[in-house]
Amino acid sequence: MDLNTTAILLGIVEGLTEFLPVSSTGHLILATRIFGFDAAQWATFNIVIQLGAILAVIVQFWRTFWAVGMGLLKLQPVSIRFIRNVLLAFLPSAVLGLALKDHIEAMLGSASIVCWALIIGGIGILAIEKVAKPGPLTGVAELPAIQCLGVGAAQCLAMVPGVSRSGATIMGALAMGIERRTAAEFSFFLAVPTMMGATTLELLGARHELMAGTGPVGWTQIGIGFFVSFVVALVVIKAFMAFVSRSGFAPFAWYRIVAGALGLYLLGQVAG
Numbered sequence: 545m546d547l548n549t550t551a552i553l554l555g556i557v558e559g560l561t562e563f564l565p566v567s568s569t570g571h572l573i574l575a576t577r578i579f580g581f582d583a584a585q586w587a588t589f590n591i592v593i594q595l596g597a598i599l600a601v602i603v604q605f606w607r608t609f610w611a612v613g614m615g616l617l618k619l620q621p622v623s624i625r626f627i628r629n630v631l632l633a634f635l636p637s638a639v640l641g642l643a644l645k646d647h648i649e650a651m652l653g654s655a656s657i658v659c660w661a662l663i664i665g666g667i668g669i670l671a672i673e674k675v676a677k678p679g680p681l682t683g684v685a686e687l688p689a690i691q692c693l694g695v696g697a698a699q700c701l702a703m704v705p706g707v708s709r710s711g712a713t714i715m716g717a718l719a720m721g722i723e724r725r726t727a728a729e730f731s732f733f734l735a736v737p738t739m740m741g742a743t744t745l746e747l748l749g750a751r752h753e754l755m756a757g758t759g760p761v762g763w764t765q766i767g768i769g770f771f772v773s774f775v776v777a778l779v780v781i782k783a784f785m786a787f788v789s790r791s792g793f794a795p796f797a798w799y800r801i802v803a804g805a806l807g808l809y810l811l812g813q814v815a816g
Contacts, residue, residue, distance in 0.1 A: 633699065
């Protein structure tokens with residue numbers, strides 16, 4: 545499989561899984577390992593193409609972002625609260641992410657961690673779905689600051705590959721009584737600073753290799769992956785919102801458990 549075809553495949557995986565509670569990073573790691581790609585070659589690519597998915601969020605919710613931006617210029621309280629809540633939720637992962645960067649990168653090389661995290665996370669989703677009592681539908685700006693910090697703390701669990709950033713934030717929100725749709729939207733909005741921060745750090749670390757063009761995976765593959773992940777994520781976001789409002793998150797939990805178990809089996813086959 546040539547580099548451009550691989551970039552398309554991984555872009556599809558990223559776009560499909562970034563905003564579902566199934567772990568896009570975990571799926572990219574498993575795809576890289578199971579299909580025999582060199583994980584080190586694609587590490588930067590896998591993080592940077594997340595910006596394509598972020599662009600999909602901005603396009604999908606452009607009216608919200610526009611209203612918040614205009615409201616900030618007028619110092620409207622609702623827009624200020626919206627930004628405050630997103631930044632409060634972003635803060636825990638920003639601090640821990642910088643402090644534990646080397647440990648996190650070390651875990652990114654372990655496909656078995658991904659599989660176990662998928663299985664354990666799936667069980668956790670089933671448990672939360674069963675016991676959580678979501679509150680009334682409300683907007684992100686109306687959430688109390690303590691709940692936003694709680695969602696941010698839950699997001700830190702996603703530093704373990706396979707946990708799922710969206711899964712951790714959505715389940716954390718549900719556990720604190722936030723309604724399903726609000727929890728999903730908050731997860732989307734929180735993804736913007738979180739993933740932009742992670743991508744910026746990765747680009748800074750790999751800037752010399754990318755600028756020199758010495759690595760096997762370059763800007764062409766990143767551009768392809770970015771575009772593919774954007775298009776696929778744009779479709780997935782809208783479908784996901786409609787699905788969870790109707791069916792909840794249990795189907796994703798069962799998928800995680802099956803995918804994790806299948807991943808462990810396939811890894812055993814590859815190792816054998």
